[in-house]
Amino acid sequence: MKNLKRLCLLTVFLFTCAILYKQFKFIIGYQQTMVQSDIDYPRPDATPGLMFVDSTDKVELSPLSVCSVESAARANPEKPIYYFIRGFNGNLSDYPDQYMIFQTLQSMKNVILLPLKLKTLFENTPLDDWYQKVDPDLETYWIHVLSDACRLALLWKYGGIYLDTDIISLKPLRFTNFICAQQENLANGAALGLSRHHNFTQDCMEDYVKNYEGTIWGQQGPLLMSRVLRRWCKTEDLDEFIDAKCKDISYLPSKFFYPIPYTDWEKYFEHWTLDNIKATFSDTYGAHIWNFLSSGKQDNMNDGSRGLLEYFFREYCPRTYNTFYTNQ
Numbered sequence: 001m002k003n004l005k006r007l008c009l010l011t012v013f014l015f016t017c018a019i020l021y022k023q024f025k026f027i028i029g030y031q032q033t034m035v036q037s038d039i040d041y042p043r044p045d046a047t048p049g050l051m052f053v054d055s056t057d058k059v060e061l062s063p064l065s066v067c068s069v070e071s072a073a074r075a076n077p078e079k080p081i082y083y084f085i086r087g088f089n090g091n092l093s094d095y096p097d098q099y100m101i102f103q104t105l106q107s108m109k110n111v112i113l114l115p116l117k118l119k120t121l122f123e124n125t126p127l128d129d130w131y132q133k134v135d136p137d138l139e140t141y142w143i144h145v146l147s148d149a150c151r152l153a154l155l156w157k158y159g160g161i162y163l164d165t166d167i168i169s170l171k172p173l174r175f176t177n178f179i180c181a182q183q184e185n186l187a188n189g190a191a192l193g194l195s196r197h198h199n200f201t202q203d204c205m206e207d208y209v210k211n212y213e214g215t216i217w218g219q220q221g222p223l224l225m226s227r228v229l230r231r232w233c234k235t236e237d238l239d240e241f242i243d244a245k246c247k248d249i250s251y252l253p254s255k256f257f258y259p260i261p262y263t264d265w266e267k268y269f270e271h272w273t274l275d276n277i278k279a280t281f282s283d284t285y286g287a288h289i290w291n292f293l294s295s296g297k298q299d300n301m302n303d304g305s306r307g308l309l310e311y312f313f314r315e316y317c318p319r320t321y322n323t324f325y326t327n328q
Contacts, residue, residue, distance in 0.1 A: 014113065021159040041112055042080040048160035048175060048196070049080035053116060054149040059087040061101050063324040064291055064298055065165035067317035072286075075169040081108070082156070084116040097290040104323045118146075121153045126205040130212060139214045144292075148220040151189065152205050159196030165289035167191060167257065168312050170284050179225060180252040183261060185238050190256040190288055200249060203228050255283045265290040269297050269307040277311065285314065301325065 042049065052074050054065065087096075092102050092113070105111050122131040127149050136142045151162045151309070161173055167190060177195060182188035191229045194201050207228050215221045229238060233246035243253040259280055260267050268289055272280075281287065289309065291298075301310050302325045313321040 009249060023099045036097075037193060043082075044082050044114075044154070044158040047080055048158060049082050049110075049112075050076060050161045050173065051151075051154050051158070052081070052083045052163060052165050053147055053150045053154070054083070054085045054087070054165065055116070055143050055150055057087045058083060059095050059098055061098065061257060062165075062290060062291075062295075062298075063313075063320060064168075064295075066101060066104060067320040068163065068167055068169070069105060070108060070298045070317040070320050071169040071312075073111050073170045077110060079110065079173075081111045082114055083111060084114050084150070086116040086118070088113060089116045089322070090115045100323055104319050107319060111283075116150065118150075121150065121157070125153050125156060126202070126209055127153055130209045141214060141217060144217075145214050145220045148189065148224070151192065152201055152208065155192060155194045156197060156201045156205065159194060159198070161193045162189075162191070162267060163286060164190040164288065164291075166289045166294075167286040168316055169286045170281060170312075170316060171286075173285060176250060177248050178250040178252055179229060179308070180257045181238065181242055181254045182222055182258050183254060185226070186222055187229050187238060187251070188222045188258065188288075189225045189261065190221075191286055194249075200228065200232055202233065216313055238326070248280075253283075257286050258288050259284045260287070260290075262290045262293060266297075268294060268309040268312075269305070271306055272308045272311070277308070281305075 044051065052065070052069055052072070054061065069081060069083050092106075095102065104115070105113060118131065122128045131149070136146075139145060147164075155162055160175065163169070173193070175195075176193050177198065177200075178191075178193040179187050179189070180191050204224060207224055208220055208314075211219070211224070211227070216223075226238065229246065229249075229251070230236060232249070233241055233251075235241070238251065242253050244251060254261075294309075298309070301307065301313065310321075313325070
């Protein structure tokens with residue numbers, strides 16, 4: 001009996017030592033990483049890439065957000081993937097509780113984690129005055145309207161491609177000016193491609209301020225994109241331009257990023273055959289998971305049901321899947 005207790009204690013001791021060693025190795029490694037010159041890494045002001053935003057003030061990255069970044073990095077290995085995180089101070093070693101998640105992201109060579117500095121971001125844009133006056137405590141959808149503003153400012157200052165952190169990339173994207181239809185006569189800004197200082201982005205920022213209404217869901221998001229695009233294209237029916245160009249902006253059909261409409265978001269948690277997946281997503285570049293609606297079911301993703309979302313994790317962000325789910 002004593003030998004069994006000793007064996008159990010030794011096992012616990014060795015396991016604890018292994019965990020502590022991994023954490024120590026991670027922290028030391030990233031302390032060394034952070035003292036390297038910035039010249040070693042692409043910068044969004046010099047090298048356009050794909051951009052993601054976490055507009056919360058906490059560094060608590062969700063499995064879906066990490067999957068979104070990993071899948072984009074895998075699908076676009078030649079492009080930098082910039083992940084702007086509002087609660088992040090730029091020093092990875094300050095977040096030991098997130099070390100496995102950071103390790104997962106940093107294991108992909110084209111992922112660059114950056115602090116989201118709001119004051120600097122909105123300076124010299126039409127959004128600056130709005131940001132200085134708005135009171136986050138009085139906003140109904142603060143995190144969402146802030147994200148809407150950030151994507152516009154980032155595209156204005158840097159250009160490139162913006163994706164929401166609930167879009168899982170299935171195919172590589174090329175740099176071009178594009179907006180995608182969500183549904184009939186409605187555009188969505190969850191996936192946007194615009195060159196630096198594009199006039200459309202300028203119009204969107206001006207509309208954001210002029211027609212700001214934080215109590216209406218989507219007012220600064222899909223409704224804004226649709227308002228500005230209608231003016232841009234001089235039409236009341238955006239469907240006229242689906243799969244065509246309005247000036248120099250391609251208006252993509254919904255299958256590119258929204259093959260499953262938000263009303264059917266639960267389908268991501270149902271079992272699909274491979275034939276059905278190929279039939280539905282063969283023309284899809286990124287699958288929008290509708291996190292605002294689906295977040296409550298994501299924790300049970302690996303409950304044995306083998307739903308579509310779990311398939312996407314296994315197929316397009318396997319490192320994320322291993323980090324969050326295989327050790328549960």
